[in-house]
Amino acid sequence: MTTEYSAHHLQVLEGLEAVRKRPGMYIGSNGSPGLMHCLWEIIDNSVDEAVAGHGERIAVILRADGSVEVRDDGRGVPVDVEPRTGLTGVEVVYTKLHAGGKFGGGSYAASGGLHGVGASVVNALSERLDVEVDRGGKTYAMSFRRGEPGNFADQGEKRPDAVFSPFISGSELRVIGKTRKGVTGTRVRYWADRQIFTPEAAFQYDDLVTRARQTAFLVPGLEIVLRDERGIDDPDVGLRETSYRFDGGISEFANFLATDAPVTDTWRLQGTGTFAETVPTLQPDGSMQSTEVQRECRVDIALRWGTGYDSITRSFVNIISTPKGGTHQQGFEQELTKQLRAEVEKNARRLKVGNDKLEKDDVLAGMTAVLTVEVPEPQFEGQTKEVLGTPAVRAIVAKVVREGLKERFTSTKRDDKNQVSMLLDKVVSEMKARLSARQHKETQRRKNALETSSLPAKLVDCRAHDISNSELFIVEGDSALGTARKARDSEYQALFPIRGKILNTQKASIGDMLSNAECAALIQVVGAGSGRTFDIDAARYGKIIVLSDADVDGAHIRTLLLTLFYRYMRPLIEHGRVYAAVPPLHRVIVQNPGSKPNETLYTYSDRELNQLLAKLRRQNKKWQEPIQRYKGLGEMDADQLADTTMSRDGRLLRRVRMADAEAAGHVFEMLMGSEVAPRREFIVAGAANLDKDAIDA
Structure with missing residues (x-):
């Protein structure tokens, strides 16, 4: 140097x-x-x-x-x-x-x-x-x-x-x-x-x-x-x-990207615009001279709204993906928000919106869009071409969106009117959910024992302030709550009972979900909000454990709860904080000879029970008849529930992974979604494999 x-x-x-x-x-x-x-x-x-x-x-x-x-x-x-x-x-x-x-x-x-x-x-x-x-x-x-x-x-x-x-x-x-x-x-x-x-x-x-x-x-x-x-x-x-190879266009692409049930069809907005641009032009003698040229920009957009709240937007310039957006995406989102806000204001009385205003996130929730523009010699920010910088494209895209949406909003066709009405209901419910979630987040704080609490009265909270060590058990009904209250460790285990089966959030709107007492109370108990405003750092418990009966109804309730978590509190699943408890299905009391006390064994499936009984026969051991088959958690006493399901020393928990939740979401959409045809095909195809003796198992 x-x-x-x-x-x-x-x-x-x-x-x-x-x-x-x-x-x-x-x-x-x-x-x-x-x-x-x-x-x-x-x-x-x-x-x-x-x-x-x-x-x-x-x-x-x-x-x-x-x-x-x-x-x-x-x-x-x-x-x-x-x-x-x-x-x-x-x-x-x-x-x-x-x-x-x-x-x-x-x-x-x-x-x-x-x-x-x-x-x-x-x-x-x-x-x-x-x-x-x-x-x-x-x-x-x-x-x-x-x-x-x-x-x-x-x-x-x-x-x-x-x-x-x-x-x-x-x-x-x-x-x-x-x-x-x-x-x-x-x-x-x-x-x-x-x-x-x-x-x-x-x-x-x-x-x-x-x-x-x-x-x-x-x-x-x-x-x-x-x-x-x-x-x-x-x-x-x-x-x-x-x-x-696809012979369709971006409408097929939008339908492929969408993962939720549709609220609207896939709308196609197309148009062109021209703009003047001064660029250096190579002259025959090799010199460069600034020349004003007319450019034509072609815009093609496919968009649809679904029942979910995730937004998927893919933007392209001359087939090149622009993952960080640019002037074309800015024009699209700004005009989309402007037009929907104006349409909501026209229908303010029917929609009961008062003085609240739509925001961009309300409009984009549940929307899947593919935005393509063709521009001669576009200006990108850098060789990696991730951001379009041509300023004039913003106004051209906005004009195409404005004209396309106005044509759709003023259409006299019954189908168009129905779709526009459902879309307005969708974005307004998103706005109300955002305001409601913000209010939840501002008012919810973890209370200690000396403070007043606005949490649901039926929550049986724990004493621990260390969130990473705390657990929330969601139990099925008041009978299970009574047993679980005696079986829990009150230092770090909290209980929250739900009554029956909660709302099917797979096909309910976010507004219906928040107005449902059980769902709203559960969101309040978790304390981290819902949907886009969910903040996992604000969650009040380190583990969320679903404790339901080991029967068909219990599996249904567990599926409904996991659907709620997957759709509105997804980061809990992504961070591995949602579990399903595994209560035993049978209790076998093995009789020991003489004064030796009897031995109590638990099994978790019919197959495991049969294997245990076969083993006992080989050992010439006897057991008490009849073998107890638990039809619900309420049939257990507190010691049994603690030893088998709640105590950290002997329990078994199944962690719900994101892959499990996604697969369950697809199955649940088929079984309980709005589309009837796939469900009917599934039932007809599987009818021959049904064992009527297993229905009550």
């Missing part, structure tokens, strides 16, 4: 050197996300060809040797000589930054590639990259090592560590074969450079599947084939291959 600082301390990074020196500037990181970003760059080039109408199939192959190959049937990278550089089109595209056919030259009306650095960045960060192009009846090929063109001395299979000879005096685009007339396309295979990427960086097949499915939805008629050969020699993994 020296304090001297002069011109000879400055470095000028030429060409692809800058990419290798600072890869994060171009791909975001040198881990798995950066590795995947490189793959997206190559795939997006093929997708742009399909969008332009020059391709119908893209194949992505993750090979066992660590390389990845992308094939398409587009027009093929140009192979003729670019006049300014004297290089072939293939070498220009893969070695020159800010070079390509997407700078407004007329090759693409709207494309995801804009900066002309995608393919060249991938080349610079690859230990080896091979390009093959079918064009004009011939197959051309060129190879690169870390961005430098040359030839590899391959012996059989292509390898990145093969002897490499860079071109000295001039480059060569090899002709390696012939093709049938009219056959065109590009094949790119590359090995990521492990000098750049971290050792644990790997291609994520699941992310690739998600992106391929998404692209197939956005480009109707395009087939995308994925093939993962990395586990082909592992019998536990094997070859994975997936193919996607």
Whole structure:
């Protein structure tokens, strides 16, 4: 280190050197996300060809040797000589930054590639990259090592560590074969450079599947084939291959993303708008001159509302996902809120909203939307293209939303009127739920024994102030409460009884849920709010344990409670704080000879009981008849309930995992949701397997 600082301390990074020196500037990181970003760059080039109408199939192959190959049937990278550089089109595209056919030259009306650095960045960060192009009846090929063109001395299979000879005096685009007339396309295979990427960086097949499915939805008629050969020699993994093709559009995408029952159909809002933009334009003499050009922006939106409260929005610009939004998403959400707020005000008396105002979260709750815009040369914030920055797009999207919703709101069709009415009821109930939840959160505080408490009178609270050590048992009925009160440890175990079966929250609105006495009381007891305002740090208990009878009704009650937690207090399940107690099903009293006291054993299923009895027979032991079969928790005395179900020393708890809750949600939607047809099919299909003797088990 020296304090001297002069011109000879400055470095000028030429060409692809800058990419290798600072890869994060171009791909975001040198881990798995950066590795995947490189793959997206190559795939997006093929997708742009399909969008332009020059391709119908893209194949992505993750090979066992660590390389990845992308094939398409587009027009093929140009192979003729670019006049300014004297290089072939293939070498220009893969070695020159800010070079390509997407700078407004007329090759693409709207494309995801804009900066002309995608393919060249991938080349610079690859230990080896091979390009093959079918064009004009011939197959051309060129190879690169870390961005430098040359030839590899391959012996059989292509390898990145093969002897490499860079071109000295001039480059060569090899002709390696012939093709049938009219056959065109590009094949790119590359090995990521492990000098750049971290050792644990790997291609994520699941992310690739998600992106391929998404692209197939956005480009109707395009087939995308994925093939993962990395586990082909592992019998536990094997070859994975997936193919996607959707002839519909973003309406299908919105329906695929939605997970809840519909409140409205999937609405389609489409339109175009123009705007003027001043951009530097390349002149014939090579100079740049600021020129005002007219742009056309096409907007296509598919949206629907469901009974849930989760919001799913996917936005795209020229097929490129913009996960962090941008001006198009801002215009969409602002105008959507504005129009629905105005419509609610028109119907204020029927909806009984008073002076309360809708907020954006009320409108977005339960909404699933796919927003796409096509813009020539959009302005993104950074090469990773996660945020659209073109200002004029906001007003165009807002105009399309405004006109589309007004047409829907003023429609005289009965179906449209019914859907609009249900939508207004939905957003107003969300607003009332937000206000109610806020009020709950502001007024609920954990009270100690010396303070007055606004908690439900039937709550039997514990004394402990250490939340992590406290447990809330939700018990079924007053009879079980009486036994559980004697069986519990009052220091850290609280009890809350529910009367019968609570509301089916799978198909009830959030307003109905909050107005239901049992549900509202349970939310109040947990003390962390509900829905979007749920704050797990405010929960009053470390464990929530559902203690219900070991019968069909008990299972039904447990399912109803878990549905409530899954839909409105989901973080409790995500953090593993919801459990189901496992009370015994049978009590077997083993008779011992002489003065030796009898032994009491418990079993938890008919199978376990049969195994126990068989074991006792082999040991020539007798048991008291009849064997007690517990039909409810109220049949146990306090000592039995404590020993088997509530005491930490001997109890068994089942933790409810998120996967369990999601699976239960799908089954519960079928069994108790609004759609009758799937339920009827399920009952008819399973009727032959029903054992009538097991109904009361």
